[in-house]
Amino acid sequence: MVSRAAGAACLGSQLYRPLPNSLLAPPCEPAREVLLLTARPSRPKEGSSMTLTCEVQAASWKPDAQPQFCFFRDSQALWQGWSSSPELQLPTVWREDSGSYWCEAKTSELRVARSPRIQIQVQGVPVWNVSLETQPPGGQVQKGEKLVLVCLATQGTGDITFSWYKGALGLNLETKTQRSLAAKFEIPAVTDSDTEKYYCAADNGYGPSISELVSVTVRIPASHPVLTVRVPGTRAVVGDVVELRCEAQSGSPPIQYRFYHEDVTLGSSSAPSGGGASFNLSLTPERSGNYSCEANNGLGPQRSEAVPLSVTVPTEDRKELLASGILEGLLGTLGPTIIALLVCCWLKKRIGRRPARDPCRSPPSPMAQVSNYVNSAAPLQEQSVYENVNVVSGEEVYSLVYHTQQERQAAVEPQRTHTTDQDASAIYFRLKKASVADVDYEDAM
Known part of the structure; x- marks a missing residue:
């Protein structure tokens, strides 16, 4: 604001009062020496600067005269003492700085001149575009925390009166006046009753916004x-469907519930409007144990106390469970053995159904073995018959060997070959990659 120093600060310059015409003109009003005061801008706005210039309009003063200047508003000097500068810079003007302005000048001979008065009206800027903001942002505040309502104006000059209101009926909470475009109202610790709609107003004399x-x-x-x-x-x-009901007695919605069995999550359910939530569970023998639930509405999870549950297994079900357990144990222990026996039986049956020779395989050349019988009228010749059987697994090949005896007659009789009783034994050879590495013997059935 412009300094309001007393007019007596302009030394030697008493505020001029007109004298009667019968008296001589005072020395501060030379007849032909006139001053002119100008203001830039001529209609300043509040909060802006203004420059006053005191111009000498007559040339009767000596060139070497060094006049001193002083500026006034409504009979009060605007600066302390006389100054050699004909300009006065007012950094900031407000609406109350409006009024009547003039200037005076004097020389070393104490000749004083005064300019005509000019009216300067400082223009105010109405408050415009008022908004209300909350801290924390979004209007979400936890119970017991501080809430700050900030009233903001985009523009407006001078002293602005801010007011805060609660609810649609406009319950006035606070009113304060300050020279700024923003003001704050605080609620140190909010309660449930502070949940409401709020608004604010700002006014600098041109009407509230x-x-x-x-x-x-x-x-x-x-x-x-x-x-x-x-x-x-x-x-x-076992087999029953139980209901797990979890409910928090207080808490802002929505609330998310989670259900646990021995700290293992079973599922979740939401309560959009608050209250509790349920979760259905089908019981099995493994469901015995401790159950708990958790409630969370974004302000921190809360856990319930553990609730024990014992699941009863009926007698019939126990017998079935015992039988199934024994069966599973036997299958787990004897399963490989049974499978091996079945494969062996299948293999033997398949060997019994195959023909004497397998056209798909080339049997090796038989190696004849001769046996001499002492009490035999005709010598008998024993022959070996070889036959390859199916591949059982991997690269293993089995060969079947039959032993037959031939009876030799006299030279006059044609040779007859009697296939007598086949030897009841057969030899299986297991071959690996065309080389006999191991020989296994097994009695033929």
């Missing part, structure tokens, strides 16, 4: 939930 409504929600953390296990009968039995 009102903000839009802003919703403030006081959020309450979820309390420790209570878990309830509801069974169809007096006890929990």
Whole structure:
């Protein structure tokens, strides 16, 4: 604001009062020496600067005269003392700086001149585009925390009066006046009743400007939930469907619930409007143990106390479970042995059905072995017959050897070959990659 120093600060310059015409003209009003005061801008706005210039209009003063200048507004000097500069810079003017301005000048001979008065009206800028903001942002505040309502104006000059209101009926909360475009109102610790709509208004004398409504929600953390296990009968039995009910007595919605069995998540359910939530579970013998639930509405999870549940297995089911357990144990222990026996039986049956020779394989050349019988009328010749059988697994090949005896007659009789009883033994050779590495013997059935 412009300094309001007393007019007596201009030394030797008493505020001029007109004298009667019968008296001589005072020395501060030379007849032909006139001053002119100008202002730039001529209609300044509040908050802006203004420059006053005192110009000498007559040339009767000596060139070497060094006049001193002083500026006034409404009978008060604007600066302390006389100055050699004909200009006065006012950094900031406000609406109350409006009024009547003039200037005076004097020389070393104490000749004083005064300029005509000019009216300067400082223009104010109305408050415009008022808005309300919340801290924390978004209007979401936890119960017990501080809420700050900030009223902002895009433009406006001078002293601005800010007011805050609660609810649609406009309950006035606070009013303050300050020379700024923003003001704050604080609620140190919010409660449930502070959940409401708020707005503010700003006025600098040109009419109030009102903000839009802003919703403030006081959020309450979820309390420790209570878990309830509801069974169809007096006890929990295998096959029953039980209801797990989890509910927090307080807490702002929405609330997300999770259900646990021995700290293993079973599932989740949501309560968009608050309250509790349920989860259905089909019982098996493994479902015995401790159950719990968790409630979370974004302000921190809360866990319930553990609830034990014992699942009863009926007698019939116990017998079935025991039989199935024994069967599973036997299959697990004897399974490989049974499979091996079945494969062996299948292999032997298949060998018995195959023809004497396999056209798909080339039997090796038989190696004749001669046996001499002492009490035989005709010598008998023993022959070996070889036959390859199917590949059982991998690269293994088995060969079947039959032993036959031939009876030799006299030279006059034609040779007859009697295939007598085949030897009841057969020799299997297991070959690996065309070389006999191992020889296994097995009695033919």
